[in-house]
């Protein structure tokens with residue numbers, strides 16, 4: 001039963017299609033807007049931070065690299081300047097008359113020492129004679145020493161030369177005053193007299209301490225503020241000449257070194273052998289083609305993290321500032337949003353309050369307009385208008401509801417009626433179903449007890465049903481054949497093809513089905529043992545919704561066939577003598593003629609007729625006559641070959657068919673043998689008789705026409721002539 005619906009028990013929210021607000025699951029507009037604005041502000045600040053951070057770091061890195069590059073250039077220029085000054089001083093000395101035309105070593109020494117005073121970092125200045133022995137040296141050092149093996153002496157003989165002197169080169173000699181750790185820069189050049197004659201080699205030895213001080217000055221330009229960078233001066237073989245503690249006298253490898261050696265200058269970021277990342281400025285001093293210069297690499301490096309210290313500090317400041325700014329903006333957004341959405345909130349609260357209080361009231365409460373800003377004003381007025389409309393609709397719906405209730409009641413009664421009808425129909429359906437089941441059981445029983453075998457086939461020739469009689473007749477159990485193709489199981493091969501063709505035709509044409517199905521056909525099937533079984537089949541066609549069905553009743557006709565065969569046998573036998581009768585002879589004789597034609601060997605027909613047989617009948621009675629006929633037949637049968645045919649034509653007339661004759665005379669020979677045998681006495685029941693028979697011969701040659709009437713006629717006429725001769729002979733006697 002359907003329940004009627006009262007619209008006026010449902011709530012106002014249902015009528016105006018506004019679902020009741022769920023404050024626990026749905027966030028308020030204020031919250032959403034505040035969260036949205038805050039998230040936007042935070043995202044903006046964060047993006048700005050990332051961008052500023054990225055650009056600040058890149059800028060700081062570039063700045064640091066430029067500083068380091070400039071540092072390497074300054075060091076390079078300082079080294080070049082020092083070497084130029086030393087070689088220039090060698091040239092200056094060689095041009096001084098006090099040196100070129102000195103009369104004593106003391107005079108030379110004086111000139112040398114006055115030069116040393118102008119630049120205290122000259123550790124030693126000396127003049128060497130052409131043999132390589134120091135003639136004069138500042139403070140008398142090394143005078144008399146043999147320096148012919150030194151590079152600067154060998155190179156300085158030919159042209160201006162600059163090179164470094166290691167401690168090993170001075171091994172075994174006392175260190176020069178002011179020298180630092182046995183390391184110097186040597187500048188040497190030839191000394192020529194006024195006439196251009198070679199007078200020896202001048203050497204200026206620059207202390208390494210000068211270079212170290214220069215490096216310190218560069219790294220601490222303001223004196224108290226140390227620039228946290230390392231300076232490397234690297235000789236051509238990669239050995240550090242000047243560098244941070246622990247690196248000197250060791251070889252280094254880096255990309256910047258390779259670049260500097262190639263003559264390039266610049267700055268890059270690279271990882272050094274200690275695994276740290278450095279920014280490195282690089283440059284090369286001197287010129288490899290000029291022996292008066294030092295072609296060394298100058299590297300200025302700074303750990304990347306140190307180079308970016310300032311940028312990192314800026315990064316932290318921006319982060320802090322951004323966080324404060326973001327929080328402030330989010331707070332501001334929340335305040336502004338709250339103020340903006342306040343009218344909407346008021347409207348929402350008003351509606352919620354109405355929704356809660358007016359559920360069961362027939363009249364809807366009014367909505368007060370909100371005038372705070374335009375959109376809220378429009379919204380509140382629209383809602384108020386909508387509510388007025390809804391009130392009209394409510395009134396209309398009330399009327400409709402009353403109509404609907406009566407309609408629903410009517411429909412409910414209608415449905416109850418239909419349900420009752422359906423129930424009855426179902427009851428009928430059940431009884432029909434039961435009837436059908438009973439019919440099916442009856443049919444099954446009929447089929448199983450039927451005298452004939454029953455087989456049902458689907459359109460594909462597959463067995464669908466098989467009764468008990470079919471099991472007995474053909475040998476297969478029902479369970480074995482259901483679902484199997486019939487033809488493959490029990491039809492001989494030639495029949496199977498015809499069967500399949502017929503099945504196809506039946507399946508394709510309904511007309512074909514009726515023509516085939518209206519007939520009874522005899523078939524020879526194979527049973528389970530493989531024996532041939534003659535059956536008479538009557539077919540029926542059962543159309544169904546899901547594919548038609550062929551049903552066949554098979555009747556065993558073995559007995560009928562045997563009876564028919566024995567009747568046919570009887571019809572061809574003479575009942576008195578047991579010999580083939582006239583009908584049989586009329587079938588046998590054409591076959592014998594055909595065989596003669598095929599084999600090419602003649603055959604012959606004897607026409608035999610008993611002489612005066614009527615008298616036997618008349619004198620001794622018919623029974624004795626019959627007996628005589630029987631014995632006569634046996635005697636003829638015994639006097640010819642087994643392959644020859646002996647038959648009784650009628651009364652006392654007999655026919656003998658002789659086949660496979662070697663020649664025409666053979667027939668006569670057979671007759672000559674037969675006739676004497678027939679003249680022997682016949683012992684009957686009451687008496688013994690002797691008689692004769694007349695015999696006519698007709699020979700059929702292979703090429704003769706196949707005319708049995710003509711052949712029998714010839715034999716008959718010959719017999720007649722023979723009989724006439726017999727009569728005449730008896731008359732003469």
Ligand SMILES: Nc1nc2c(ncn2[C@@H]2O[C@H](COP(=O)(O)OP(=O)(O)OP(=O)(O)O)[C@@H](O)[C@H]2O)c(=O)[nH]1
Pocket residue numbers: 576609610611612613614615617621622623624625626629650651652
């Ligand atoms: N007992 C007996 N007699 C038969 C049978 N069929 C025919 N006959 C008799 O055989 C006799 C045949 O006689 P015919 O054909 O006149 O000739 P026939 O007496 O032998 O004289 P010819 O042939 O001229 O020598 C008839 O009297 C028939 O009744 C039979 O089945 N049994």
